Amino acid sequence: MSEDIAAQYRIEAEPYYRAVGSEVELFRAAHARRMPVMLKGPTGCGKTRFVEHMAYTLGRPLITVACNEDMTASDLVGRYLLDREGTKWHDGPLTVAARIGAICYLDEVVEARQDTVVVIHPLTDHRRVLPLDKKGELLHAHDDFQLVISYNPGYQSLMKDLKQSTKQRFGALSFDYPDAGVEAEIIARETGCDLKVAEKLVQIAHRARNLRGHGLDEGISTRLLVYAGQMIAEGIDPAHACQMTLVTPLTDDPDMRETLEAAVATFFTS
Amino acid sequence: MSEDIAAQYRIEAEPYYRAVGSEVELFRAAHARRMPVMLKGPTGCGKTRFVEHMAYTLGRPLITVACNEDMTASDLVGRYLLDREGTKWHDGPLTVAARIGAICYLDEVVEARQDTVVVIHPLTDHRRVLPLDKKGELLHAHDDFQLVISYNPGYQSLMKDLKQSTKQRFGALSFDYPDAGVEAEIIARETGCDLKVAEKLVQIAHRARNLRGHGLDEGISTRLLVYAGQMIAEGIDPAHACQMTLVTPLTDDPDMRETLEAAVATFFTS
Amino acid sequence: MSEDIAAQYRIEAEPYYRAVGSEVELFRAAHARRMPVMLKGPTGCGKTRFVEHMAYTLGRPLITVACNEDMTASDLVGRYLLDREGTKWHDGPLTVAARIGAICYLDEVVEARQDTVVVIHPLTDHRRVLPLDKKGELLHAHDDFQLVISYNPGYQSLMKDLKQSTKQRFGALSFDYPDAGVEAEIIARETGCDLKVAEKLVQIAHRARNLRGHGLDEGISTRLLVYAGQMIAEGIDPAHACQMTLVTPLTDDPDMRETLEAAVATFFTS
């Protein structure tokens, strides 16, 4: 039966991923030792897709959990639910992953309450167990189970950061936006827009990314460039498309907005 | 059965909407790619009506959720409820929309807890899935599903703002109050008051809108102008009607109130 | 059946209300258009009684909700309750009012959490709907439904104020204490005390009301004057009666207390 469950979480088609450095090789070695891995990097640079790619090529089921501040330990581990015959235990996603030997991916883990995160500790040292205290079961993780978390250092603050005792349980891979050529290639491939147009979009993004920390919290992500390319491929005027996808979503500050509009106008005039 | 549910959310009569710029064309292109869209703009300028108009012309069911700080992820996604035979899963509005291929409109999303908002992330990237963790189901969104959110930048503060990792998942359209001529036409049409009267009301509004940031948090919205027009059409003295709908609701500051009353007195004397 | 429910909320006897300005006429016109109305004014000046009066003369049932900070959206809208056959939906007071076409009066709405207030938004624009998200029903309000809220600007602060996006959904009427002659007449009529005595009580109140913002948060309300009149009508010495009803409840500040006692002593000696 656990095979049935595992099937549900298998990635069926190979997700497109273009490697930037040695991240594939490093992840593969970490997986061989079932080492917990932390993926660091800015919004929309491809962390989620990387995990999907690795799960696919390693042939492992993947269980993804979008973390949030309201998430309790029970949301990860499981809880008793009432049914016709009284209460019945239902495994949470982390427990399912530990049982079936999946890769469990906790996305944006820094959003979760630090102390909820503590429940992953016994899974990330030599014990590899998950105590289901409420059920009175000590679950030994499946041999193939691996834990992966993501983390955006840009949000890191005194208020919200992982504790050292959590961080030191993970090997870590840094991600960033791809090089200009690679990024343009990705955009053209994913949207059907012209490569020339894609290259201009990437140049606009580079200007915005230089503003990170100088008025912008984050630069323009690859995802937004893909949105711009999609609008253009739908026949929308490029300047309008950029306004909608690269300028308006990013900021409400009039000065920054003007700076971004000027960057767009350098490449596309409406 | 999902067709039955969809029917319930279809807009039956065409909502009156007067386009201001290229917003209809841009939304239509974004919808073609099922791109998530964010509508930005001040209170009462017509964002909600625009979504209704687009849902009608695109022939899609529309599910609207008024966001608020108490809204939990379960309110959006669904929960188990107890009935005669134990607990039974009930889809939340976001889940219903993803199943039946509706446009899901999260109104005033900035009110929701930022971290609750995280549940929409997997629906707004290439995955287009909604993990129903508590049910153990990974819902793949219907091909026609699209997510739309609204957002009033005037409320934006350090305390309450969308995270970049959320913002960068949306194309964005800016809305503002319509031009004077258009706005007067709207008011006359919706209230049955005289066009001349409507034009005066719009001029009062323009004075108030110039006070935004100089003692008023927001200017007089189109909605309040419609209220004024309705009172006048009911036979109420215009100066009294303006006092009730354009002055008293807006501010308790004696100076601002006097300024607004002076603006009214310029056009209507009682 | 909804007629049975409506009957329960009808005002049976005409509540005594003495109009001060054109508020009756304005409310009647607003009601004709089912415009949401906000009543502003200090403690105990007659806002609640005004709504009762209008509901009676308009022949509408009235559902009053005393708002408080603990009130959740579910308290207004409804919730599932467990009974013999599982969970069963119970409409909240706002939902009942929208179904039967009552006037729904949210008293001291500024006490409610701002974001709970958001649930009234779809009822206060052209949609006139109330989404019962948890029940999966989109309730279209009865043609006669009208929403009225009260609001004391004296409490207004940065912490607790209605949002502009809420305020701009209401026409607003300002209330204040009645003129001296009218107020004395009200007191005499309601308590059975002598009109001369009532006039003295009003004069004491006027002195206290001048202290508003100069050591007193609020002046002496009409309600407290009625209490004073009642005690005197019961045969209590006027100076003692005033001490108990006009001085002691109002303040614990020794200086303010002395000032108020001096004001009493000017009119009544014990």
Added chain:
Amino acid sequence: MSEDIAAQYRIEAEPYYRAVGSEVELFRAAHARRMPVMLKGPTGCGKTRFVEHMAYTLGRPLITVACNEDMTASDLVGRYLLDREGTKWHDGPLTVAARIGAICYLDEVVEARQDTVVVIHPLTDHRRVLPLDKKGELLHAHDDFQLVISYNPGYQSLMKDLKQSTKQRFGALSFDYPDAGVEAEIIARETGCDLKVAEKLVQIAHRARNLRGHGLDEGISTRLLVYAGQMIAEGIDPAHACQMTLVTPLTDDPDMRETLEAAVATFFTS
């Protein structure tokens, strides 16, 4: 049946109460008009006993509720409880009092969350109703119902104070410690100690009460003097008895403690 319930709350024996001023007469007049009454005064000066005395002499049942910060509106009003046949409504103490015509005494009401207090508003104006929103019942109070609250101004602060809109619903009676002769008489009567000893205890108390606001938050209450008298009547050395009942409970500040010990030593040497 409501008579059975009422019987349970009747005071059987006349509680000893020694009037200080005209408070009995004033309360009796207020009760005749069912005016809500607020009792103000320091800790342990006899407010609770006064209400018991009045309930006894007026022949009314008395329901006392010790307010606290965790008290929800449901704790006062009632809630649904689950039993064999589903949920069943249970009246809270305020509701019971309103049904059977009891005096409802909310002790230390300033402890309750201000906004929970809002539920008493409709019971304290001309409406005299209690909306049981969750039950869908609008309870009209029994003709004999009266609301009494107590309030210690010494705790009053910006954080915790009753709102004006609550205060102005009550007539108010101030309480303080009784005069020296009366207080000594009370102590001797209640403890069986010698009147001479009681007079000395009162003199110690007077010295401590002068320190209120000069290092002590509150003076020595009548209750503590009774404790001292009881210990002495049990044969304990007076100096030891005073140390245990008048010094150690009051303060942990070494200087204040020494001052109090000196006051004791003036009257009793060990």
Added chain:
Amino acid sequence: MSEDIAAQYRIEAEPYYRAVGSEVELFRAAHARRMPVMLKGPTGCGKTRFVEHMAYTLGRPLITVACNEDMTASDLVGRYLLDREGTKWHDGPLTVAARIGAICYLDEVVEARQDTVVVIHPLTDHRRVLPLDKKGELLHAHDDFQLVISYNPGYQSLMKDLKQSTKQRFGALSFDYPDAGVEAEIIARETGCDLKVAEKLVQIAHRARNLRGHGLDEGISTRLLVYAGQMIAEGIDPAHACQMTLVTPLTDDPDMRETLEAAVATFFTS
């Protein structure tokens, strides 16, 4: 049946307690009047054992409750629990004690939320009742019931202190560590270590206790000295034993640690 319950709470063997002053005599007199008693003193000086001793010698059952911030009034008073036949009331420990006439000992009461503490008020004045609001029962305490609380003034702060209206309901006894000779005797008796060794341990403690308020929050308690004696009696080198029981638990400050280590080294060299 209440005798069966009482039996469960009786102290079977006489707890060892060595009186320091007149505390036994004073408690006995207070108990004769059922006066509520507060025990004040530092950590580990024997307050809990004193109550056990008194309960044993007075022949009363003892119910001890370790207070904590999460403790609700229901934890003390009782609540409805669901069983086969619906909800059934279960008395909390305070209610049990009031029914069977036990001494109820609320340990570290200052930890409990001040306002939860309010529930004990009606049990600590002439009424001696406990209103079980949720059950609708007014419980009259058993004649033998007495309330005892403990309180560590060292924790006292503006944030966490008992209210005067609570403090003034108790007679109070101060506790401190025993005299050197007595304390050494206690340690030798309880651990089986040599009296000479015990005397050295007490001398180390005295040095640490002088540091209270000068870098240490609390001195070394009698309990820690007993631990040291136990380790030594087990054959552990005294310097090592003191490091483990008198130094390492107390502080993480390197300077204080060095000072304590020097104190140990004066008496024991390793």
Added chain:
Amino acid sequence: MSEDIAAQYRIEAEPYYRAVGSEVELFRAAHARRMPVMLKGPTGCGKTRFVEHMAYTLGRPLITVACNEDMTASDLVGRYLLDREGTKWHDGPLTVAARIGAICYLDEVVEARQDTVVVIHPLTDHRRVLPLDKKGELLHAHDDFQLVISYNPGYQSLMKDLKQSTKQRFGALSFDYPDAGVEAEIIARETGCDLKVAEKLVQIAHRARNLRGHGLDEGISTRLLVYAGQMIAEGIDPAHACQMTLVTPLTDDPDMRETLEAAVATFFTS
């Protein structure tokens, strides 16, 4: 049956532990007296493994609880759960340990709410009882029961520290990273990497540990060194392996990152 439960918590294979000082001897003596023990030390230095080692060699079952801020007293002690026949009590892990005579290890206890920690107090003095207030049972601990807690002084702050009244219930053992030779030996043994490589890794760690308090919250733990050794043993280039396991997880500060990279480059060049 309690033997069956105990069996589940027995350590089956001897955990590898290399003693650093006299900690094994001291723990053994403390266990002989069932003295509660606190283990202090930085992240990843082997506290958890030490307890497992001691439980194994003493032949005791071990119940480990990862503490977190959301943990309630009920999570430790137990609660009623609903099943077919109503509510049924389920022991929490602390209660199970006290019943079967296990060592109960509360890991990272400083994370738990201080006041939740209060529930362990009656288990850690002469009483050795655990009051199950909600069940109405006073559990006397099994003779073999011992409580062990861990605590990282590096996290100690004004906000989160154990109370003195808790600290003084424990003997305490300090842990730190092992000496260079021992640590290299551990790494080589656990990862299969070359001892020479392991020695270099330890030298990198020593440099990082000197930065503790000078830009790094914690140094590189033994656990991270093991990760580095594992990657190298998998054939990954040492410089890359160190970047992934010793640099990226530790810090996001560019300067600290550069300093750590320089330390790596001294020993491994890529």
